[in-house]
Amino acid sequence: MENQELVSRAIKARRLSYSPYSNFKVGSVVLCRDGKIYEGANIENSSYPLCMCGERNAIYHALMNGEAKEDILAVAIVGDSIGVTAPCGACRQVISELLNEDSLVILGNVKGDMEVHQVKELLPFAFSKKDLGK
DSSP states (O other), rough: OOOOHHHHHHHHHHGBOTTTTTTTEEEEEEEETSOOOEEEOOOOOGGGGGGOOOHHHHEEEEEEHTTTTEEEEEEEEESSSSSOOOOOHHHHHHHHHHHOOOOOOEEEETTTEEEEEEEHHHHTTOGGGGGGGG
16 A cells, blocks of 8 residues: 555545544554555543543554564654644554554645654664563
């Protein structure tokens, strides 16, 4: 599947966003090896720490449907931003643990701007299980 098609699917996933506080809708999709696509959108809460980002929703959606780290080829993230929408720090940590380091991270916006990176570029000093001595 082409990166631009994943961005288009993420734009559609934005419609599922519940973002009455920030009004910043984020859509995300995860592409797996078998061609399945899992959607996510940001969901806000008046108790801000309880909010969930779109990319984490999409990744967790894939995992809850039986996909494994090795199955995830790419995640696309889209918002209505001036430049491309990048994941927050919490999402970078989740992405670094739950996707392979060579998986693609496709950053986009609703205007069609797009950048493609690999997971290993997002968080060079990610905390991992090796830091736990395991």
